[in-house]
Amino acid sequence: MKGVKMYEVVEVGSDGIIGEVTRIVGDDAYIQVYESTSGIKPGDIVVSSGSPLSVELGPGLLTQIYDGIQRPLEVIKEKSGSIFIRRGIKSPALPRNKKWHFMPNKELKTGDEVSSGTVLGSVKETELIEHRILVPPNISGKLTFLAKEDDYSVEDVIAKVTKENEERELKLYHNWPVRIPRPFKEKLEPTEPLITGLRIIDTFFPIAKGGTAAIPGGFGTGKTVTLHGIAQWSEAKVVIYIGCGERGNEMTEVLEKFPHYKDPWTGRPLMERTILIANTSNMPVAAREASIYVGVTLAEYYRDQGYDVLLVADSTSRWAEALREIGGRLEEMPAEEGYPSYLASRLAEFYERAGRVIALGDPKRIGSVTLGGAVSPPGGDFTEPVTSHTRRFVRVFWALDTTLAYSRHYPAINWLTSYSAYAETVAEWWKKNVSPSWAEDRQKALNILYRENEIKEIVRLVGTEGLSESDKLILFIANVLKDGFLKQNAFDPIDAFSEPKRQYKMLKSILEVYEKLNAIISSGKANMSELEELIKDDISSLVRGRYSIPHNKLEMFDNIIRGIFEKVKKYENS
Ligand SMILES: Nc1ncnc2c1ncn2[C@@H]1O[C@H](COP(=O)(O)OP(=O)(O)OP(=O)(O)O)[C@@H](O)[C@H]1O
Numbered sequence: 001m002k003g004v005k006m007y008e009v010v011e012v013g014s015d016g017i018i019g020e021v022t023r024i025v026g027d028d029a030y031i032q033v034y035e036s037t038s039g040i041k042p043g044d045i046v047v048s049s050g051s052p053l054s055v056e057l058g059p060g061l062l063t064q065i066y067d068g069i070q071r072p073l074e075v076i077k078e079k080s081g082s083i084f085i086r087r088g089i090k091s092p093a094l095p096r097n098k099k100w101h102f103m104p105n106k107e108l109k110t111g112d113e114v115s116s117g118t119v120l121g122s123v124k125e126t127e128l129i130e131h132r133i134l135v136p137p138n139i140s141g142k143l144t145f146l147a148k149e150d151d152y153s154v155e156d157v158i159a160k161v162t163k164e165n166e167e168r169e170l171k172l173y174h175n176w177p178v179r180i181p182r183p184f185k186e187k188l189e190p191t192e193p194l195i196t197g198l199r200i201i202d203t204f205f206p207i208a209k210g211g212t213a214a215i216p217g218g219f220g221t222g223k224t225v226t227l228h229g230i231a232q233w234s235e236a237k238v239v240i241y242i243g244c245g246e247r248g249n250e251m252t253e254v255l256e257k258f259p260h261y262k263d264p265w266t267g268r269p270l271m272e273r274t275i276l277i278a279n280t281s282n283m284p285v286a287a288r289e290a291s292i293y294v295g296v297t298l299a300e301y302y303r304d305q306g307y308d309v310l311l312v313a314d315s316t317s318r319w320a321e322a323l324r325e326i327g328g329r330l331e332e333m334p335a336e337e338g339y340p341s342y343l344a345s346r347l348a349e350f351y352e353r354a355g356r357v358i359a360l361g362d363p364k365r366i367g368s369v370t371l372g373g374a375v376s377p378p379g380g381d382f383t384e385p386v387t388s389h390t391r392r393f394v395r396v397f398w399a400l401d402t403t404l405a406y407s408r409h410y411p412a413i414n415w416l417t418s419y420s421a422y423a424e425t426v427a428e429w430w431k432k433n434v435s436p437s438w439a440e441d442r443q444k445a446l447n448i449l450y451r452e453n454e455i456k457e458i459v460r461l462v463g464t465e466g467l468s469e470s471d472k473l474i475l476f477i478a479n480v481l482k483d484g485f486l487k488q489n490a491f492d493p494i495d496a497f498s499e500p501k502r503q504y505k506m507l508k509s510i511l512e513v514y515e516k517l518n519a520i521i522s523s524g525k526a527n528m529s530e531l532e533e534l535i536k537d538d539i540s541s542l543v544r545g546r547y548s549i550p551h552n553k554l555e556m557f558d559n560i561i562r563g564i565f566e567k568v569k570k571y572e573n574s
Pocket residue numbers: 217218219220221222223224225226376410411412488489490491
């Protein structure tokens with residue numbers, strides 16, 4: 001195939017099966033097709049498209065369910081006339097017959113100079129999202145035409161830009177190659193937390209807008225439930241969920257559940273701010289490999305419009321397996337556990353596309369892409385290549401723990417092995433918006449959990465005999481923290497989501513109990529067993545508070561604490 005370039009998209013055989021050039025040796029091109037290869041034979045014609053794998057970016061993306069190469073599954077199903085996708089089937093990613101009400105940017109007039117990212121106008125894509133129509137990257141010049149307010153399809157020309165006598169017609173959509181990151185003006189420090197509503201995440205191991213996180217865990221430890229929770233409850237404006245190589249029935253669950261979820265911030269259907277990309281384990285591996293890039297390109301596109309976008313991928317291990325399979329077919333030299341030697345650089349390339357940025361063009365917009373990937377290490381072994389390389393490129397690590405999951409402590413995120421490099425950068429936000437002592441209190445609570453672990457080690461070696469009263473207090477409070485704060489039932493209407501103020505109130509209440517009891521036992525006026533007996537009912541109300549105290553009744557936590565203080569007063573005064 002003379003003249004063909006790497007990653008160019010081609011059509012193979014009479015069915016026009018889509019594929020991608022993955023290797024070129026002299027005149028020979030190696031093609032990886034996105035569909036089943038059966039029936040392809042020597043002599044079949046291969047037609048090059050002249051461009052790399054690209055996605056369509058424009059209104060109509062939200063609410064869609066795509067396969068790994070941005071084919072809308074609903075349309076494909078209709079065209080196939082069955083639940084099985086016919087090979088070679090093609091369909092534009094964005095609906096062509098739908099009209100969008102375009103409002104031109106009032107600040108612009110013909111004759112103005114425009115450049116990449118200039119906002120030409122907007123359309124209401126869904127009730128939740130105002131879709132900003134931008135001058136695509138790499139285009140600039142004089143605006144010679146801007147369409148008036150009216151209804152247009154994505155193929156209608158809504159603007160014309162002239163540069164050096166060359167006129168470019170702009171539509172409501174444009175194409176962008178998925179393997180090339182979209183340009184932006186400036187990268188910003190990720191200082192704002194992306195609130196997820198999960199207490200162990202937001203309070204202890206926060207993720208920042210524009211940050212990167214991995215959630216590794218063995219079989220059935222809660223990766224999917226946690227990612228669903230984050231996708232559903234996080235305050236991101238747009239969510240992209242990639243079901244990458246998961247079992248068909250798991251993906252069916254996603255496809256069934258998501259359309260019923262409500263956006264917690266507005267009560268509107270969650271799909272109005274969501275795009276699903278489904279590529280199950282029985283779909284071709286090449287499309288699975290592509291799905292990650294397709295997803296992150298869609299995310300960057302909404303970031304450029306000035307939105308906070310969250311992309312979750314379940315699971316990056318299956319994506320890495322696709323790389324391994326493709327590498328194997330190309331007879332590349334395998335590295336660790338058969339993965340190709342470029343596994344690490346591919347993972348880095350993916351996670352590098354996260355970030356909070358100032359977008360190109362006027363008016364000024366700040367947007368972010370936050371990336372979260374599940375990792376499924378075989379046997380829960382975190383030293384295997386995908387987990388260990390991922391760890392190098394992400395700044396948050398939510399380590400799921402099989403023992404916690406077995407004891408039904410959910411989310412099973414282990415507080416001893418997880419970490420977040422954003423805890424310090426987001427502290428200012430918590431200080432300003434929630435409490436000046438957030439960072440200090442967070443550390444106090446973590447110290448209690450760390451100390452509990454040390455004490456448990458000692459107990460394992462020498463038993464409970466020699467434990468001091470203050471050690472017993474630590475064990476007691478650590479349990480309250482675990483049962484009343486860290487555990488969070490994803491299926492309980494109250495407990496599933498905690499807003500920042502509620503999280504802090506719960507944490508502070510537990511710490512206040514700790515400090516009060518600590519003062520009493522340090523003075524020697526009571527021992528832990530007396531105190532525990534005295535306040536056991538109040539403590540169980542405090543623990544139950546996570547699902548029994550409504551979101552608008554936070555003062556009930558104060559009432560419980562007042563009750564406890566009242567009971568232990570006698571030890572203070574005596
Ligand atoms: N936060 C939670 N609250 C309540 N139950 C949970 C929670 N997280 C996980 N579970 C329970 O654990 C089960 C397994 O979770 P999940 O399917 O998310 O695991 P997984 O790690 O994605 O599994 P796999 O390895 O099969 O992909 C769920 O069906 C649910 O019963």
